[in-house]
Amino acid sequence: MLNVRNLTVNLGRQTILENLTLTAQVGQITAVVGPSGAGKSTLLAALTGDLSFDGSVTLNGHDIARTSTTRLAEIRAVLPQATPMSFPFTVLEVVRMGRIHKTMNNRMASEALTRVGLHGFEGRFYQELSGGEQQRVQLARVLVQVWEPVAQGSSRWLFLDEPVSSLDIGHQLQVMRIIQDFAVRGGGVVMVMHDLNLTAMCADSVILLSNKMVMHQGSPRDTFRDDLLSSAYGCKIAVNRAPEDGMFLLPQVACAAS
Amino acid sequence: MPTAEQISPATVCDGDRSATTRRIVWLLGALLAASMIVALATGSAGTSLWQALSDVLQGRELSLRDRVVLLDIRAPRVLMGCLVGAALAVSGAVLQGLFRNPLADPGIVGVSAGASLGAVGAIVLGGALVVWTVPVSAFLGAWITTILLYRVATRRGRTSVATMLLAGIALTAFAMALTGILVYVADDTQLRDFTFWTMGSLAGSTWSKIYVAGPIIAIPLLLTPFLAKGLNGLTLGEAAAGHIGIRVQRLKACAVLIVAAATGAAVAVSGGIGFVGIVVPHLLRLASGPDHRYLLINSALLGAALLVMADLICRVIIAPAELPIGIVTAVIGAPFFLWILLRQRGIVDL
Numbered sequence: 012m013l014n015v016r017n018l019t020v021n022l023g024r025q026t027i028l029e030n031l032t033l034t035a036q037v038g039q040i041t042a043v044v045g046p047s048g049a050g051k052s053t054l055l056a057a058l059t060g061d062l063s064f065d066g067s068v069t070l071n072g073h074d075i076a077r078t079s080t081t082r083l084a085e086i087r088a089v090l091p092q093a094t095p096m097s098f099p100f101t102v103l104e105v106v107r108m109g110r111i112h113k114t115m116n117n118r119m120a121s122e123a124l125t126r127v128g129l130h131g132f133e134g135r136f137y138q139e140l141s142g143g144e145q146q147r148v149q150l151a152r153v154l155v156q157v158w159e160p161v162a163q164g165s166s167r168w169l170f171l172d173e174p175v176s177s178l179d180i181g182h183q184l185q186v187m188r189i190i191q192d193f194a195v196r197g198g199g200v201v202m203v204m205h206d207l208n209l210t211a212m213c214a215d216s217v218i219l220l221s222n223k224m225v226m227h228q229g230s231p232r233d234t235f236r237d238d239l240l241s242s243a244y245g246c247k248i249a250v251n252r253a254p255e256d257g258m259f260l261l262p263q264v265a266c267a268a269s
Numbered sequence: 270m271p272t273a274e275q276i277s278p279a280t281v282c283d284g285d286r287s288a289t290t291r292r293i294v295w296l297l298g299a300l301l302a303a304s305m306i307v308a309l310a311t312g313s314a315g316t317s318l319w320q321a322l323s324d325v326l327q328g329r330e331l332s333l334r335d336r337v338v339l340l341d342i343r344a345p346r347v348l349m350g351c352l353v354g355a356a357l358a359v360s361g362a363v364l365q366g367l368f369r370n371p372l373a374d375p376g377i378v379g380v381s382a383g384a385s386l387g388a389v390g391a392i393v394l395g396g397a398l399v400v401w402t403v404p405v406s407a408f409l410g411a412w413i414t415t416i417l418l419y420r421v422a423t424r425r426g427r428t429s430v431a432t433m434l435l436a437g438i439a440l441t442a443f444a445m446a447l448t449g450i451l452v453y454v455a456d457d458t459q460l461r462d463f464t465f466w467t468m469g470s471l472a473g474s475t476w477s478k479i480y481v482a483g484p485i486i487a488i489p490l491l492l493t494p495f496l497a498k499g500l501n502g503l504t505l506g507e508a509a510a511g512h513i514g515i516r517v518q519r520l521k522a523c524a525v526l527i528v529a530a531a532t533g534a535a536v537a538v539s540g541g542i543g544f545v546g547i548v549v550p551h552l553l554r555l556a557s558g559p560d561h562r563y564l565l566i567n568s569a570l571l572g573a574a575l576l577v578m579a580d581l582i583c584r585v586i587i588a589p590a591e592l593p594i595g596i597v598t599a600v601i602g603a604p605f606f607l608w609i610l611l612r613q614r615g616i617v618d619l
């Protein structure tokens with residue numbers, strides 16, 4: 012379980028996040044949503060130990076500030092929003108970096124690539140791929156890092172920053188299925204999302220971030236309410252129910268300002 | 270846009286280049302051995318290595334002249350060429366990995382200038398009394414420059430190519446200005462030594478210099494394989510490298526120390542030999558990819574072989590006079606550097 016209490020992040024003289032308290036459960040997908048600039052990436056950077064912060068963040072009961080880099084790498088993998096690379100590595104070599112300290116054969120890497128829909132891309136140069144293909148190669152790298160259970164049985168975690176934002180709808184669904192599969196097999200997932208419809212479809216828990224704070228955390232059904240979303244995003248949003256308990260969102264034409 | 274080395278070697282079908290690369294290690298090893306033998310056998314003194322070898326094998330005494338030429342002049346010089354070439358090429362490769370940027374080279378980004386300043390400081394301020402002071406103060410000069418450079422050019426784990434190159438220019442200018450002041454107070458003998466030395470030469474190689482510089486170069490070179498995986502991971506960026514379990518701060522500190530020691534000692538014994546550090550790793554990345562587990566060892570082998578051959582050219586081309594080796598490497602290396610820059614221009618937003 013991921014437990015965040017009274018998290019405050021300052022960058023320079025600016026307070027980016029103030030006094031956040033939230034949780035994420037193993038076996039669930041926790042989505043972080045909110046308008047651009049709300050601090051979603053900053054929150055993820057704090058949770059993965061890249062930024063210094065005030066407050067406490069514990070992963071599986073251990074304070075992440077006091078856990079070693081190597082130990083953290085065993086139980087959690089992180090997918091950045093974009094990963095430019097400066098040397099001409101092949102796709103296979105990039106995926107293998109996910110298990111840089113462990114043994115790994117090429118078959119494992121190929122399986123991960125097949126899983127993200129990049130079968131046969133092993134010998135291509137990473138730099139010559141499209142943005143969406145690069146993002147999926149990185150997803151494969153992140154998957155091989157935590158796909159196998161850890162020896163002591165602690166839960167594994169995936170932290171993803173907009174994993175599907177540069178993908179078409181087919182690949183978006185494919186990636187969401189992989190992530191759901193990971194959660195079903197006992198992993199925890201925290202991911203930043205922009206697409207509220209996809210979030211409503213796949214997430215078990217949603218954190219709505221706005222104005223440096225957590226506006227609401229709960230199931231998609233609880234969080235996606237007209238009033239909460241409209242005030243967070245600053246425009247009129249209507250949530251509609253689809254048959255069979257589904258849900259879809261429609262932004263209204265009139266903006267809140269007018 | 271990120272820095273990207275735009276290359277299109279024949280597509281590797283399964284993406285795993287380690288088998289080819291291992292073959293290249295042997296090939297380069299053979300190349301190095303061959304160039305060492307040729308260099309030992311060639312020279313203006315007209316001593317024949319083969320004659321000497323057959324003499325020794327048949328139990329005859331070597332003449333004093335042959336013994337001096339082969340063992341006290343050519344052998345230390347060839348060995349020094351290997352050490353310096355390996356040191357410069359590996360320093361380049363490590364620096365490029367550290368900056369995630371194929372244009373980093375100890376000579377271009379000011380590390381060599383810092384080392385020169387240290388070395389000249391030791392010579393002029395009288396510290397040359399003890400043999401160790403010149404390479405050690407060259408190491409300190411290189412170390413301080415590398416740290417300054419990294420501080421200036423890298424923000425939040427990202428290096429800007431433009432800032433790195435411009436900072437290199439500023440650091441080089443500053444170090445050279447200080448060196449100039451030191452030269453101003455130097456006496457005539459110091460000055461003459463200094464002039465030949467700044468052009469870069471292996472001419473003064475002796476066994477005693479090898480005993481001093483050898484360990485300072487060899488120890489860091491032997492440690493570089495431990496950095497290889499870390500440097501591979503660092504290509505993903507500093508944050509992502511940390512996420513896959515690389516201790517980034519420690520890696521960077523080690524890389525800087527290794528570059529400073531190897532460059533410092535190389536500059537202390539041979540002066541300004543430029544461009545080895547950029548040409549060698551770049552060629553190897555074209556041939557066998559950027560995996561540092563092979564790139565570092567291959568750089569050492571190819572750097573050593575190239576410098577031994579370049580030194581051979583210097584010795585024979587205008588024999589019995591000699592060309593400073595720094596001129597030869599610059600004549601070949603500078604156009605090469607421009608070529609890399611041109612290829613990058615389209616995709617790198619300097």
Ligand SMILES: Nc1ncnc2c1ncn2[C@@H]1O[C@H](COP(=O)(O)OP(=O)(O)OP(=O)(O)O)[C@@H](O)[C@H]1O
Nearest residue numbers: 022023025027045046047048049050051052053054
């Ligand atoms: N290094 C920094 N120094 C100061 N402010 C920063 C820094 N990095 C980000 N910010 C600010 O912090 C806020 C949150 O940024 P963050 O990247 O977390 O937003 P985000 O929610 O991920 O946005 P997006 O959806 O566009 O990715 C923004 O207002 C941004 O300008």
Ligand SMILES: [Mg+2]
Nearest residue numbers: 051052053092
């Ligand atoms: Mg973001």
